[in-house]
Amino acid sequence: MSAATTRSRTPDRLCAEAVDLARTAAEEAAAPGVVGEHEGLISEGDRVVTHFFGCREPGYRGWRWAVTVARASRAKIVTIDEAVLLPGPDAVLAPEWVPWSERLRPGDMGPGDLLPTDAEDLRLEPGFTGEEEPPPSSAVSHEMADLVEAEDAELTLGTPAHLAMAPARGTIAAVAEELGMRRARVLSRYGLHTAADRWEDDFGAKTPMAQAAPASCVSCGFLTPIGGSLGQAFGVCANEFSPADGRVVSLAYGCGGHSEAAVMPKPPQPSPPVVDETRVDPFPLHPAPDTAPGDS
Numbered sequence: 001m002s003a004a005t006t007r008s009r010t011p012d013r014l015c016a017e018a019v020d021l022a023r024t025a026a027e028e029a030a031a032p033g034v035v036g037e038h039e040g041l042i043s044e045g046d047r048v049v050t051h052f053f054g055c056r057e058p059g060y061r062g063w064r065w066a067v068t069v070a071r072a073s074r075a076k077i078v079t080i081d082e083a084v085l086l087p088g089p090d091a092v093l094a095p096e097w098v099p100w101s102e103r104l105r106p107g108d109m110g111p112g113d114l115l116p117t118d119a120e121d122l123r124l125e126p127g128f129t130g131e132e133e134p135p136p137s138s139a140v141s142h143e144m145a146d147l148v149e150a151e152d153a154e155l156t157l158g159t160p161a162h163l164a165m166a167p168a169r170g171t172i173a174a175v176a177e178e179l180g181m182r183r184a185r186v187l188s189r190y191g192l193h194t195a196a197d198r199w200e201d202d203f204g205a206k207t208p209m210a211q212a213a214p215a216s217c218v219s220c221g222f223l224t225p226i227g228g229s230l231g232q233a234f235g236v237c238a239n240e241f242s243p244a245d246g247r248v249v250s251l252a253y254g255c256g257g258h259s260e261a262a263v264m265p266k267p268p269q270p271s272p273p274v275v276d277e278t279r280v281d282p283f284p285l286h287p288a289p290d291t292a293p294g295d296s
Contacts (some may be wrong), residue, residue, distance in 0.1 A: 015049035015069050016041055020079040022051035022067035029083040031057070035065055048081070055085060062091030094135050106240050112212040114256040115241055124221045124259055138274055192230060201242045205252035213254025214261050221259035235263070 019038055026035045036054025044050055053065040068081035081092055087093055116227065187195070204210065212241060217223045222239035226248070233251055237244040242257040 004154050009043055010047050011041060012047045012071065014071055014076065014078055018049075018069050019051060020084075021078060021080065022069055023053060024081045024199060025067045025083045026053050026065040030055075030065060030085070038062060039101070040199065044068060052088075056138050058093075060085070062088045064088045064091075067186060069196040105247060107243065109241055109256050110244055111208040112256070114214060115258075116261050117257075117259050121259075196230060196233065199248045200250055202239075203247055203249040203253045205250060207253065209243065209255050210250075210253045213256060215258045216252050216254045217247075217258075218251040219260065220254070222257070223251075 008059055023035060023038070023207050034055060034057045036056050039052040041049050041051045041052055048068065048070045049070045050066050053067070055063040055065055057063070063085055064087075065083065066086045067083045070081050071078045085159050104115070157274060200206075205216070210216070217235060217237070221241075222237060222242070224236040224238050234248050237243055237247055239255075239257045239259075242255050244253065244255065
């Protein structure tokens with residue numbers, strides 16, 4: 001260890017003895033009566049020492065007034081460098097700031113809230129663009145067609161005439177099973193109507209959330225269509241931040257998590273206050289002794 005390092009870690013004697021000078025500086029920077037006892041000092045470098053004083057200010061438990069004093073080389077006069085209020089090891093600090101996009105949790109959205117969707121949101125992809133060329137993820141794109149042909153070439157050993165039996169996918173029973181026609185019973189018209197009424201009451205156009213939404217679910221990218229006759233009026237929400245996530249929603253329903261809600265509305269700005277700077281209004285903290293109870 002060098003001699004310079006040893007000197008910097010050893011507090012300067014004159015700076016260390018300047019406790020009263022440091023307290024005076026702390027009392028000038030703080031409100032009266034909030035500077036506590038001397039809690040120690042540390043050496044900041046050659047002839048530079050920081051004194052710590054307790055803080056009695058309500059709401060600042062564990063904070064300390066730090067006053068740094070210093071003196072010039074070969075000088076015997078100690079001067080004040082700075083006086084600040086710093087948190088101590090046990091200080092009560094505010095939690096670290098987190099962006100709203102990371103603080104948001106499912107269920108936090110209420111009626112009137114608007115959740116803008118990032119243009120690069122990984123949960124969404126381009127839909128109909130108006131061009132003749134389908135998107136790469138489309139089932140009719142050339143990339144998907146080549147992939148299907150490659151998979152069929154690997155799974156199929158030959159033409160159907162050379163197979164021992166016809167593929168099960170081409171049978172009438174397989175088609176009927178895909179269409180849901182092999183069930184013993186299906187929903188009646190009454191069952192469909194009662195289900196639609198329940199879903200419309202929970203997540204329909206007349207709910208407060210839908211009334212305050214920027215747009216309806218029919219134009220939202222998070223809406224997942226459902227099959228059957230109910231698919232003409234309902235779908236499933238796939239937005240984790242929406243209150244209807246995983247629920248069957250009406251196409252006329254809507255919330256602030258709409259995929260195209262890209263712009264946050266600006267909150268209304270209140271009018272600037274009118275301040276009369278020509279006179280002073282006294283505001284006594286304690287009532288006068290001759291004031292009767294109840295008088296203002």
